[in-house]
Every structure is written in structure tokens, then in C-alpha cells.
Amino acid sequence: MYHIIMLLFAIIAEVAGTISMRYSAESNPAAGTLAMITLIALSYFLLSKAIQKIPLGVAYAIWEGVGIVLIMLISSYLFDEMITPAKTFGVGLIVAGLIFINSEEGHAHG
Numbered sequence: 001m002y003h004i005i006m007l008l009f010a011i012i013a014e015v016a017g018t019i020s021m022r023y024s025a026e027s028n029p030a031a032g033t034l035a036m037i038t039l040i041a042l043s044y045f046l047l048s049k050a051i052q053k054i055p056l057g058v059a060y061a062i063w064e065g066v067g068i069v070l071i072m073l074i075s076s077y078l079f080d081e082m083i084t085p086a087k088t089f090g091v092g093l094i095v096a097g098l099i100f101i102n103s104e105e106g107h108a109h110g
Contacts, residue, residue, distance in 0.1 A: 003053040010046035011063055013039045015070045022079060058101055065098045 017039030024032020043063075051059045069091055075081040 003050045006046045007050035007054060007059055007062060010043045010050055011066050011070070013043035013046060014063065014067045015074065017043060018067070018071050019074055019078070022075070061098055061101045065094045068094055 017036045020032050020035040020039060022032075024036055047059060047063055050063075072081075072083065072087060072091060076083050
């Protein structure tokens with residue numbers, strides 16, 4: 001359970017770091033860049049803890065996939081970015097890919 005929690009915190013740190021990149025570009029470059037670097041570094045550190053028990057390919061796919069979905073939703077809310085049908089379809093493909101990757105994990109050791 002510890003490794004799953006580390007993966008969840010890695011995702012949160014990655015999303016926060018990426019969102020702070022936008023703030024860095026728009027309002028406070030120094031603080032935003034420092035926050036971005038710190039949060040992305042924390043995200044990779046936490047991901048390294050998660051992959052001690054979660055296979056790297058699975059952890060990375062979940063980390064990126066869930067991160068992309070959350071960033072798209074948060075960007076829509078915070079920055080009024082449009083969620084188009086094409087974006088929705090693309091995110092659906094990402095989610096489908098995550099499901100397939102995770103469903104195969106139990107059969108990979110056979």
C-alpha cells in the first residue's frame with residue numbers, strides 16, 4: 001500500500017509542478033520556476049519509491065496518464081482552457097491504455 005500512496009503523491013506533485021509552470025510564465029517567474037523545479041523533483045523522488053514494488057512501465061504509465069487527465073481538467077478550471085471533443089477522445093484513449101496495461105500486469109509473469 002505504501003508504494004501506491006507514493007505513486008499517488010508523485011502524481012499530485014507532478015500536477016502541481018506542471019500547473020506552477022503556467023503561473024511561472026504568467027505572473028511570478030522566479031517563484032513559479034522554483035516551485036516547478038521543486039515539485040517535479042519531488043514527483044520523481046516519490047515515483048522512485050513507488051517503483052520499488054510497482055513495475056516501472058505500469059507506474060510510469062499511471063503517473064503520466066493520470067497526470068495528463070488531471071492537468072487537462074485543472075487547466076480548464078483555472079485557466080479557462082477548452083476541453084474539445086478531440087481532447088476528450090485523446091484522454092479516453094489514455095485511460096483505455098492504462099486499463100489495458102494494468103489488466104496485463106497480472107499475466108506478465110506467466
